């Protein structure tokens with residue numbers, strides 16, 4: 001039986017994502033890549049491949065046929081739109097196709113035609129003209145997966161080996177973090193992380209460290225009261241639910257290797273508190289994985305890298321790691 005493909009959304013056409021998809025496909029045999037299909041614009045992908053000096057067939061097909069096609073040609077689930085090959089120059093005209101490729105890829109994954117989703121980076125600013133209302137994939141995927149019903153809380157996790165960092169608040173202005181950080185949000189995030197580390201990463205009893213919001217986790221209330229009044233009660237609630245959580249711990253020393261090695265995941269209180277440490281130690285290798293959804297979704301940890309798009313000089317290691325992680329997480333459905 002043909003193995004089910006992973007779905008890959010093409011991402012921002014002016015960015016590095018299409019380059020990495022194409023260059024990885026070119027090395028599919030050497031890298032022993034699992035079957036994947038790209039949700040994207042066929043003529044654009046052909047033009048970018050030509051620009052990069054990559055020569056292989058790119059064919060419009062269906063996800064059901066991807067397994068049969070993959071060895072000889074890159075299978076593409078076509079999206080329509082005005083997508084042109086201008087590396088580094090985002091065009092709002094392409095926005096519709098970029099959004100549609102994500103929506104189609106999610107639909108195919110929810111339907112079980114594809115077994116998991118890997119997204120290439122998007123440039124949100126150029127999507128807003130087309131009505132995109134989300135600060136990132138994470139929030140958009142939660143809406144798509146809800147299908148008009150009640151949305152689940154999507155949880156962002158950046159992972160490399162045993163280092164896993166989760167921002168509790170995600171794409172929000174830093175000034176809003178103290179207001180948005182609630183005991184309920186921390187507890188629900190902790191529950192989802194504990195659940196998905198068990199179910200999707202095979203960790204029987206996940207140990208979760210919870211960072212404080214303030215310097216020194218508030219120093220007993222002297223440097224901000226959120227750690228006493230919000231974070232500590234959330235940790236107590238998680239412990240009451242028999243989740244192995246500790247905190248609030250001072251965030252500045254939490255990512256010292258000998259320290260984080262004691263934990264399977266670190267819950268950080270805001271985006272940069274989680275992402276700066278992991279991107280500093282593992283920018284080329286870390287993977288962004290969304291927890292709490294009915295589908296598996298991974299992506300490289302980096303963005304559109306307009307400065308490198310179309311040059312062939314970008315590293316494809318994080319993208320490769322994202323494919324490998326989605327493959328491993330969905331192996332039972334292959």
Ligand SMILES: NC(=O)C1=CN([C@@H]2O[C@H](COP(=O)(O)OP(=O)(O)OC[C@H]3O[C@@H](n4cnc5c(N)ncnc54)[C@H](O)[C@@H]3O)[C@@H](O)[C@H]2O)C=CC1
Nearest residue numbers: 120121122123124299301302303304305307308314315316
């Ligand atoms: N999952 C997604 O869709 C993501 C999208 N973005 C978007 O990407 C855009 C650009 O964001 P930036 O903060 O500039 O981050 P970026 O990751 O695109 O670039 C930051 C720096 O890292 C370098 N870099 C990035 N990827 C690389 C690679 N594969 N190999 C070698 N060097 C690489 C770039 O050349 C640049 O110097 C923004 O619109 C942002 O929203 C950012 C992160 C994730």
Ligand SMILES: NCC(=O)COP(=O)(O)O
Nearest residue numbers: 136137138139275288299
């Ligand atoms: N910095 C990571 C990031 O912004 C990725 O967001 P998303 O598009 O995966 O939600």
